[in-house]
Amino acid sequence: MKKIIILIVLFISAFSAVQAQTLDSYLEMAAVNNPGLQAKYKDFEAALQKVPQVSSLPDPTFSFGYFLSPVETRVGPQRAKFSLSQMFPWFGTLEAKADAASLMADAKYQSFLDARNQLFYEVAAAYYPLYELNRLKEIEQENIGILESYKIIANTKFKNGLSPMTDVLRVDIMLKDAQTNLSILEMKEKPLLAAFNKLLNREQDEAVILSGSLPIETVPVNFRKDSLLTENPMLKALNAKVQASEASETAARLDGLPKIGVGLDYAVLGKRTDMDMADNGKNVVMPMVSVSIPIFRKKYKAAQKEAQLMQENYSLQKEETVLSLSSAYEMIWFQIQQQQELLELYDKQISQTDQTLNLLFSAYGNSGKDFEEVLRMQQQLLQYEKMKALAETQQQTALAKLNYITAKTY
Numbered sequence: 001m002k003k004i005i006i007l008i009v010l011f012i013s014a015f016s017a018v019q020a021q022t023l024d025s026y027l028e029m030a031a032v033n034n035p036g037l038q039a040k041y042k043d044f045e046a047a048l049q050k051v052p053q054v055s056s057l058p059d060p061t062f063s064f065g066y067f068l069s070p071v072e073t074r075v076g077p078q079r080a081k082f083s084l085s086q087m088f089p090w091f092g093t094l095e096a097k098a099d100a101a102s103l104m105a106d107a108k109y110q111s112f113l114d115a116r117n118q119l120f121y122e123v124a125a126a127y128y129p130l131y132e133l134n135r136l137k138e139i140e141q142e143n144i145g146i147l148e149s150y151k152i153i154a155n156t157k158f159k160n161g162l163s164p165m166t167d168v169l170r171v172d173i174m175l176k177d178a179q180t181n182l183s184i185l186e187m188k189e190k191p192l193l194a195a196f197n198k199l200l201n202r203e204q205d206e207a208v209i210l211s212g213s214l215p216i217e218t219v220p221v222n223f224r225k226d227s228l229l230t231e232n233p234m235l236k237a238l239n240a241k242v243q244a245s246e247a248s249e250t251a252a253r254l255d256g257l258p259k260i261g262v263g264l265d266y267a268v269l270g271k272r273t274d275m276d277m278a279d280n281g282k283n284v285v286m287p288m289v290s291v292s293i294p295i296f297r298k299k300y301k302a303a304q305k306e307a308q309l310m311q312e313n314y315s316l317q318k319e320e321t322v323l324s325l326s327s328a329y330e331m332i333w334f335q336i337q338q339q340q341e342l343l344e345l346y347d348k349q350i351s352q353t354d355q356t357l358n359l360l361f362s363a364y365g366n367s368g369k370d371f372e373e374v375l376r377m378q379q380q381l382l383q384y385e386k387m388k389a390l391a392e393t394q395q396q397t398a399l400a401k402l403n404y405i406t407a408k409t410y
Helices: 002-020 024-033 035-048 050-054 091-160 163-201 233-255 300-369 371-405
Strands: 061-073 076-088 260-269 284-291
Touching: 024 035, 024 091, 035 091, 050 091, 061 233, 076 284, 091 163, 091 371, 163 371, 233 300, 260 300, 300 371
Parallel strands: none
Antiparallel strands: 061 076, 076 260, 260 284
């Protein structure tokens, strides 16, 4: 028997752990299935393909010419000519272009990470309203059960002449209100499910497993504030873009320097028939070196200026993002603290209201009077329970947003 009890306890503990990890499992599912996030990753993969494009040498040039009228030379008529040449940009140009492309790819990857973190926040923000709805339904069902018992008691007292018919009617009115509220809550479930499952790329009406309760967390002062400006992918992406623009400026400057070309000409000669001489009809091989002359400077200067302006652009964006993140942190922190204070208040109010309700109900059971006050106190208790459920979900949603802007990894 003792072994059976231990197994039951272990099963309950394991089930509770699974329930606690439910949201994390949905986050993993969203990361795998969400098409918007997949598109972001494809954008990063496409950016990586830019690196070999810009870091490769230009294609060599091969040309062939045939003389319709052979050009006579001392050692014979020139009949055809083959040329092969290769241009080389100035030293360091390709490396600078590769650095710029790699850094832009890194910026794309950071954008992907930000999109992933934002998706996680959106999933959490869609999950907690479902939990709240489920909790409100439980509260309303419990309220209906209590009101039905009140109705039976009031009806019994009326039949015994201990209370007026108005007590029965009051309970009946409140019971209908509660049943209507429960019906509305059940109708509300469908759009919330659709919004949640859309993020997971699932069927709209697919069931969602909800945790039995939300964790009660005491969030310390300046929670994850040290990660706000050091781990945020948006800031990392802007840093990478600034560095990429610096590399682009270097590449543009080097692009304005001469390019060196090496090549080889091979001429096919025929033999002279009018005389016999040394090297008669010997084909000609001629190594060649060429240098480009970048005298049209406007395009190079414009490319450098463009890179400099983009550096300023990204730096200003970074400054704006830092300000936005800092103000967002303070607002979210206030929301978390506000909901924490409200939760503590509602716990006390629920406890005191429940005690008062028990006293009033006992007094009503003895005297049959003040039933209206019993009902009022019951509705007050119901209201506090609903407000507590709302505060729980709002606190968790705010905490999820704080985790998003501080780039918490799951």
